[in-house]
Amino acid sequence: MPLPPFASRPPLPRVRPWGLAPLMLVLGACGAQPVVDEAPEIHEIVVGGLDYTFEMEESVPPGPAKILFENRGEVDHEVALIRLQPGATMAEFAEAMASGEDPQALTDGIGGILIAGPGETAMGSLNVDFEAGRTYMLVCTFTDTPEAPPHMELGMVRTFTVEEAEA
Numbered sequence: 175m176p177l178p179p180f181a182s183r184p185p186l187p188r189v190r191p192w193g194l195a196p197l198m199l200v201l202g203a204c205g206a207q208p209v210v211d212e213a214p215e216i217h218e219i220v221v222g223g224l225d226y227t228f229e230m231e232e233s234v235p236p237g238p239a240k241i242l243f244e245n246r247g248e249v250d251h252e253v254a255l256i257r258l259q260p261g262a263t264m265a266e267f268a269e270a271m272a273s274g275e276d277p278q279a280l281t282d283g284i285g286g287i288l289i290a291g292p293g294e295t296a297m298g299s300l301n302v303d304f305e306a307g308r309t310y311m312l313v314c315t316f317t318d319t320p321e322a323p324p325h326m327e328l329g330m331v332r333t334f335t336v337e338e339a340e341a
């Protein structure tokens with residue numbers, strides 16, 4: 175069966191009152207992970223996007239993980255994975271965003287972005303190596319109309335922690 179032409183897909187309405195461009199600048203801080211001989215177990219994490227919240231575990235084990243994104247809502251959603259600086263909080267991040275300040279100083283790398291339409295699972299996945307004891311943040315910056323507040327202001331922002339490494 176031939177695939178439908180890509181152009182037939184209606185464009186996703188997407189308005190970003192603030193871009194993730196500043197956060198992209200910290201991409202380089204993520205660093206490459208060394209290749210090891212023994213393949214470690216990859217923890218699969220499914221993030222659910224609802225109108226307007228994220229569903230996932232409160233904490234995850236350290237080490238390699240694969241993140242999938244399921245949109246369980248009725249509007250388009252994204253999930254951006256951001257690692258916070260040690261000690262930085264989601265509240266500080268939200269405050270910086272709201273006041274128009276650059277929140278980059280509070281972040282320590284972005285793991286990528288997944289996008290999914292209503293009822294869909296994002297085509298790709300994020301492969302990350304979770305650092306023990308760190309706090310990561312999920313955020314959706316989409317808005318439903320140009321006048322509407324970004325989803326993060328409606329509740330689509332949350333953090334989760336990575337468990338300490340086993341002694």
Ligand SMILES: [Cu+2]
Nearest residue numbers: 251252314325
């Ligand atoms: Cu959203």
